[in-house]
Amino acid sequence: MQKHEGQSDPLEALIRESCSDPEVISFAGGFPATESIPQDELAQAAIAAVRTLPRVEASLQYCWPEGKPALREWVARRLRARGAEVSPDRVIITAGAQQGLSLAFKQIVRSGMTASVDTICYPGALDLLRRLGATLRAGSDAHAPDLAYVMPGISNPTGADTTPEQWARLRDLTCPIVADEAYAELRFDGKLPPVLLAEAPERVFHVGTVSKTLCPGLRVGWLVPPAHALAGFLQDKTLDDLQAGTLAQSLLVGLLRRLDYEGHLEEVRALYRARAECMVRELRRRLPELDVSVPEGGFSVFVDTGIERDELAFMKTCVRAGVLYDPGTRYQDFPERPASLALRLCFSALEERAIVAGVERLASALHAFRSRAE
Amino acid sequence: MQKHEGQSDPLEALIRESCSDPEVISFAGGFPATESIPQDELAQAAIAAVRTLPRVEASLQYCWPEGKPALREWVARRLRARGAEVSPDRVIITAGAQQGLSLAFKQIVRSGMTASVDTICYPGALDLLRRLGATLRAGSDAHAPDLAYVMPGISNPTGADTTPEQWARLRDLTCPIVADEAYAELRFDGKLPPVLLAEAPERVFHVGTVSKTLCPGLRVGWLVPPAHALAGFLQDKTLDDLQAGTLAQSLLVGLLRRLDYEGHLEEVRALYRARAECMVRELRRRLPELDVSVPEGGFSVFVDTGIERDELAFMKTCVRAGVLYDPGTRYQDFPERPASLALRLCFSALEERAIVAGVERLASALHAFRSRAE
Numbered sequence: 128m129q130k131h132e133g134q135s136d137p138l139e140a141l142i143r144e145s146c147s148d149p150e151v152i153s154f155a156g157g158f159p160a161t162e163s164i165p166q167d168e169l170a171q172a173a174i175a176a177v178r179t180l181p182r183v184e185a186s187l188q189y190c191w192p193e194g195k196p197a198l199r200e201w202v203a204r205r206l207r208a209r210g211a212e213v214s215p216d217r218v219i220i221t222a223g224a225q226q227g228l229s230l231a232f233k234q235i236v237r238s239g240m241t242a243s244v245d246t247i248c249y250p251g252a253l254d255l256l257r258r259l260g261a262t263l264r265a266g267s268d269a270h271a272p273d274l275a276y277v278m279p280g281i282s283n284p285t286g287a288d289t290t291p292e293q294w295a296r297l298r299d300l301t302c303p304i305v306a307d308e309a310y311a312e313l314r315f316d317g318k319l320p321p322v323l324l325a326e327a328p329e330r331v332f333h334v335g336t337v338s339k340t341l342c343p344g345l346r347v348g349w350l351v352p353p354a355h356a357l358a359g360f361l362q363d364k365t366l367d368d369l370q371a372g373t374l375a376q377s378l379l380v381g382l383l384r385r386l387d388y389e390g391h392l393e394e395v396r397a398l399y400r401a402r403a404e405c406m407v408r409e410l411r412r413r414l415p416e417l418d419v420s421v422p423e424g425g426f427s428v429f430v431d432t433g434i435e436r437d438e439l440a441f442m443k444t445c446v447r448a449g450v451l452y453d454p455g456t457r458y459q460d461f462p463e464r465p466a467s468l469a470l471r472l473c474f475s476a477l478e479e480r481a482i483v484a485g486v487e488r489l490a491s492a493l494h495a496f497r498s499r500a501e
Numbered sequence: 502m503q504k505h506e507g508q509s510d511p512l513e514a515l516i517r518e519s520c521s522d523p524e525v526i527s528f529a530g531g532f533p534a535t536e537s538i539p540q541d542e543l544a545q546a547a548i549a550a551v552r553t554l555p556r557v558e559a560s561l562q563y564c565w566p567e568g569k570p571a572l573r574e575w576v577a578r579r580l581r582a583r584g585a586e587v588s589p590d591r592v593i594i595t596a597g598a599q600q601g602l603s604l605a606f607k608q609i610v611r612s613g614m615t616a617s618v619d620t621i622c623y624p625g626a627l628d629l630l631r632r633l634g635a636t637l638r639a640g641s642d643a644h645a646p647d648l649a650y651v652m653p654g655i656s657n658p659t660g661a662d663t664t665p666e667q668w669a670r671l672r673d674l675t676c677p678i679v680a681d682e683a684y685a686e687l688r689f690d691g692k693l694p695p696v697l698l699a700e701a702p703e704r705v706f707h708v709g710t711v712s713k714t715l716c717p718g719l720r721v722g723w724l725v726p727p728a729h730a731l732a733g734f735l736q737d738k739t740l741d742d743l744q745a746g747t748l749a750q751s752l753l754v755g756l757l758r759r760l761d762y763e764g765h766l767e768e769v770r771a772l773y774r775a776r777a778e779c780m781v782r783e784l785r786r787r788l789p790e791l792d793v794s795v796p797e798g799g800f801s802v803f804v805d806t807g808i809e810r811d812e813l814a815f816m817k818t819c820v821r822a823g824v825l826y827d828p829g830t831r832y833q834d835f836p837e838r839p840a841s842l843a844l845r846l847c848f849s850a851l852e853e854r855a856i857v858a859g860v861e862r863l864a865s866a867l868h869a870f871r872s873r874a875e
Binding site for chain 1: 517532540544548552560562564596625628716717719720743744747752
């Protein structure tokens with residue numbers, strides 16, 4: 128896997144070691160704000176799920192590979208409200224969005240295929256595609272690809288909206304499209320992107336999750352494949368791990384019953400918008416030489432430093448300064464990738480004062496690194 | 502996948518429809534007894550896991566692909582007590598034993614390889630092997646296989662112990678061995694089988710789970726691969742689904758802290774032994790023409806009826822009589838598989854009076870079917 132072969136182990140080791148150091152401010156990881164996880168409702172749901180024997184049966188025994196009917200209905204209902212004709216029996220509950228991507232790519236990709244991806248793109252998708260033998264083509268370089276991977280509405284890591292040109296291109300494609308909506312509900316303006324599934328139900332593989340909006344530790348996401356592909360996915364899901372966690376699904380059903388999900392989304396969007404604004408403001412103040420785009424949503428900004436790339440050396444400098452980030456190479460891991468240091472900086476899990484302090488540390492690390500290089 | 506291509510959809514549909522019918526006694530599914538799930542301790546663990554914000558962080562956020570340190574330590578400690586030199590950092594926490602098998606086979610098997618399996622064997626392993634292009638060879642037919650799959654101590658579905666001849670054969674092999682201990686702790690005599698991992702640590706892929714002993718709905722199992730293969734597995738696990746459920750792992754850690762696990766195992770072994778004895782007694786009484794072996798452990802017996810195979814017709818007869826079973830074909834799905842009807846009959850999740858009634862219904866169905874066929 129290029130991610131691990133291309134990057135040195137010392138870099139991975141340094142990140143892992145540093146991210147548990149309480150003295151280090153971490154912009155790494157793509158974590159939701161822990162305080163945004165609806166703790167009280169989850170506690171109530173947990174108690175209800177294990178209190179009586181019939182509940183224990185429904186919460187702790189095996190269930191079917193496609194998942195709990197109440198969750199499938201919830202996913203389908205929300206997609207129908209956006210114009211996609213999705214019945215609950217089209218929905219497969221997965222172990223997070225990552226398993227949705229893994230299942231979809233395994234069924235679509237054959238070695239030698241060309242996959243269209245964004246120029247700056249989620250590495251969990253890039254790694255899967257490479258593993259399956261696909262040739263990656265970034266954005267407009269991809270002419271008549273065999274498949275496309277897209278994050279409609281909000282990109283990870285850039286936080287950028289899908290542009291009208293990108294939408295037009297997607298709508299012109301005739302190949303399978305994997306549409307990853309991991310962050311789509313976290314646009315700061317609250318607008319949801321068009322559901323590609325509604326426009327091309329026979330070739331769109333729709334992926335979603337509650338990992339960013341509610342809680343990643345449940346490992347609950349979903350895949351809505353074209354109807355003709357459903358039976359194959361149920362077999363694949365069974366072979367992979369039999370089913371998504373029964374208790375996690377039960378808790379989520381209980382949580383959604385107790386929680387005003389739309390109200391919760393509004394709250395967390397406001398939280399992340401404030402943190403994004405703080406991050407952009409501080410970056411522009413401390414590092415005015417960088418070109419920082421304001422994200423439309425999501426958890427992170429992505430900046431290119433223009434400094435020649437030596438990831439381990441720069442990460443060491445940052446860790447010494449007490450700050451951590453996600454190395455940008457993994458998000459742009461193409462043959463023609465830029466030779467300069469790029470950083471994914473997540474603001475999502477940090478209070479504003481930590482963002483302020485973290486950017487200050489990052490600025491001092493970057494200035495020290497640059498002056499040493501000169 | 503042969504399982505689904507070979508079997509008709511109507512059979513699957515009939516099983517699914519019937520197993521939720523409260524009038525039907527189900528010997529299908531391999532479920533542990535719901536009343537054996539330690540409900541009080543789980544409830545306490547659940548409340549503790551979501552009560553305070555630091556706990557929420559540890560229970561509901563992302564964690565590393567290899568899983569929680571406390572669980573890895575628990576798995577390693579129990580293997581060390583059986584003579585295998587396993588450090589916690591060799592253990593990968595998986596989404597149940599099925600994902601352990603899936604990860605192991607994906608790394609070992611290349612198309613065209615010969616895999617040695619038991620003559621009567623867990624279909625979740627057979628299906629994976631076939632999917633990866635392996636040629637299956639049952640038991641002693643396999644001469645110098647490229648890999649072997651084995652359930653040491655207790656076989657699913659037969660409940661049989663590994664024979665001395667089988668052990669001798671396993672010890673003579675020089676190929677990779679996937680050792681699936683899903684039922685190993687549920688031998689009725691409480692004895693644990695030898696850990697192959699201790700004898701050939703460089704080529705044994707050890708798989709375990711709490712799905713049968715504690716609770717399947719958590720989806721927590723483990724894979725202990727040879728040390729040289731570990732890094733590859735962490736990459737594969739990340740690509741598959743990032744990590745096992747954080748909350749499920751936290752709950753299991755909390756449960757193991759509160760529960761006397763050895764005492765719990767003794768209790769459930771006694772429960773399953775009593776149910777197994779009831780099942781064998783009733784089968785011999787009502788269907789003396791069948792050859793029924795007493796299981797050494799596990800959840801099921803496996804019987805061959807000797808009647809010519811027409812699985813859908815027989816399943817229909819059984820459902821009409823109010824009883825359900827797992828079709829035996831899936832457990833013997835080789836080119837040379839027998840042409841007669843075989844049944845996996847799980848006693849694990851049924852009280853003895855239900856076993857008695859279920860066997861009575863099965864006997865009447867079998868007699869009706871046989872007389873109609875004649």
